[in-house]
Amino acid sequence: MVVLTANYLCKTGMGDAVEKALREMIPLVEQEKGCLHYLINRSKDNPDAFLLFEQYEDEQALARHSETPYFKRIVLDTVIPMLEKRERTLYTPVQD
Template identity: 80%
Template sequence: MIVLIANYHCRQGMGDKVEEALREMIPLVEQEKGCLQYLVNRSKDNPDVFLLFEQYEDEEALARHSETAYFQRIIRNTVIPLLDKRERTLYTPVKP
């Protein structure tokens, strides 16, 4: 299992446009084979900051996710140009 935490820091005032794009993305990703969880969160303190929690069966599922046409259209071509900063960190769950 692989977990991706992504922090999106939007250009000032772009939070609503980013949220609109991410709302379109959510149901598409939730249907992906290998996607276990895809949670999009918007900061209560700063409406131009988002935290995404993504959990996939394995690294191959995460790679397939990034290669989809809708990822390219929504994230690469729509969301990323509206950001000042995008931070991504990968994790593996700790199990007993």
């Protein structure tokens, strides 16, 4: 199992547009084989900050996710240009 967290800091005032794009991703990703959890969270303190929590069966499932046409269109082409900063971290759960 692999967990990915992504912290997005939007360019000022872009939070609503980023949220709209990320909401489009939710039903698409939830249908992916190997996706266990896909949670998008928006900061209560900063409307331009997001935390994504993603859990996949294995690294191959995560790699497949990153190759989907909708990931490329929504995340790479739409969301990332609206970000000031994007930090991604991979984790392996400690417990089985």
